[in-house]
Amino acid sequence: MTNANKTTLAGLDLAAQSLVGRWRLVLGKDAEAAGVCLAGGAGGEDQQGAEQTLEFVYGEARGAGSAGSALSVPKWIDRVNELFPKQAREVLEREMIQRRGISEILDQPDLLDRIEPNVELVKTLLTHKDLLTPKTRVLARKVIDKVVEELRKKLEIRVQQAITGALRKDRHSPRRVFRNLDLRTTLRRNLRNWNDERRKLFVDRIFFYAAEKNKRPWHVIVCVDQSGSMLESAIFSAVMASIFAELPGVKTSLVLFDTQVVDLTDRVGAPVDVLLSVQLGGGTDITRALEYCSGLVREPARTIVVLITDFYEGRPEADLVRVVARLAGADVRMIGLGALGYDAQPQYNRQTAKKLRKVGMDILSCTPEKLAECMGQIIRG
Incomplete structure (x- = not known):
């Protein structure tokens, strides 16, 4: 493929730049061979940073070289927080923990404060809770509490x-209290009283829910x-x-x-x-x-x-x-x-x-x- 046929970010509108950038992130090392290339200009620096964060986690699977190896876990977390939206951060952080282990996070408890709290992180912390230090245990509890509270609200x-x-509806009562009227049951039980000629439903029995406190x-x-x-x-x-x-x-x-x-x-x-x-x-x-x-x-x-x-x-x-x-x-x-x-x-x-x-x-x-x-x-x- 000639240079003229290669796709670069330079000279493309924002939508096209975004599309090319996403394909490059998917292809990894194979992007160059496919002619999907980075160029200077808008988005180039962020694109390179996004590639490095992915290579840090998926390097071998994407056929990448050592571009991501210069990152440490703390730097990687900072870059993920800077370059990716919340949903993507959760996925990447989960993958990082699963692929690289949790030992470095346990050795540096302040990292827990910087990782996006989610159910997968809670599972990881609970799985390794016997390895938690007193300081890490306090931070882990904060993470678990935040995720649990979000689930409760949801x-x-x-x-x-x-x-x-x-x-409120599992029992009926003989007490005729209007606010406890069970309209659906009342209509259903009196359908036999429908007068087709007069187009009216005659009600011979009204049903009321039992007061909740008495049940x-x-x-x-x-x-x-x-x-x-x-x-x-x-x-x-x-x-x-x-x-x-x-x-x-x-x-x-x-x-x-x-x-x-x-x-x-x-x-x-x-x-x-x-x-x-x-x-x-x-x-x-x-x-x-x-x-x-x-x-x-x-x-x-x-x-x-x-x-x-x-x-x-x-x-x-x-x-x-x-x-x-x-x-x-x-x-x-x-x-x-x-x-x-x-x-x-x-x-x-x-x-x-x-x-x-x-x-x-x-x-x-x-x-x-x-x-x-x-x-x-x-x-x-």
Whole structure:
């Protein structure tokens, strides 16, 4: 290819410069061979800086040379913050940690203050929490707290609407209080009274919701697998449990398990403390965890057990099927989640999950909002 045919940033309008620049970032070392070349002028310096930041992380995969090797982690973080938007920063920082390890960050705790807080960083910190120094632990807690708070703000309105709305509508009352009018049920139950000739609906019975304060609470038991593959789901579970705990008319229990069971109900309103208590690894005894949850049940028909696990049982599967069947047979509503989150790609034992579905457990892999909607449907009956 001749010089005349090569694409450079010089002489192009801004849109074309941006397009060429993006292709160059994608191609890396192969950009020159493809004729996608940098030139002096607008965007050139930033483009070179962006290339170096990518080579620092993806150098071998992109066939790059040593251009990114002159960067240190602190300089790289500064450059990423300067050159890339928030969403891209999160991806690049996640990749940097996964490919280059977290040791340098743990050795320089101030770097934690400069990395964009996100769920992937929280997962990394929790995975390596035993390596945290006292100073790094303080900073890690700040990062985890910020991410948890952002998740709470994102989720709580939708969750509250789904579940609180259902709580107000799960029972009817003979008390005729206008503000508690159940218009939908009133219309549905009186449709037989429709007079086609007069084009009017005659109502012979009006339905009202029960006053919320007079209703018995629902008990939500969140039971979370601590195995490493479930870490992202555990983060969302801790946040969701903290939201459930603040809902009127809901009692919330939080249980973590591997081969042992830990009841963290007393810390359900402090999701950061819950996450820092997670012990990753070890075996799995789902049956033991559900047997413990069974002991928490006081009113089965108003209890929902939310089990978050990969369904890989460490003891005979028949034991697990038996305890789920017993709970479901007692009118406890059972929800089993192979994953809970937005990006979670569930890798769970589908054969075991299928058997549990047959004996009464609803099996889902869903977003937190979808879980709340499912719980709302259960409460409405």
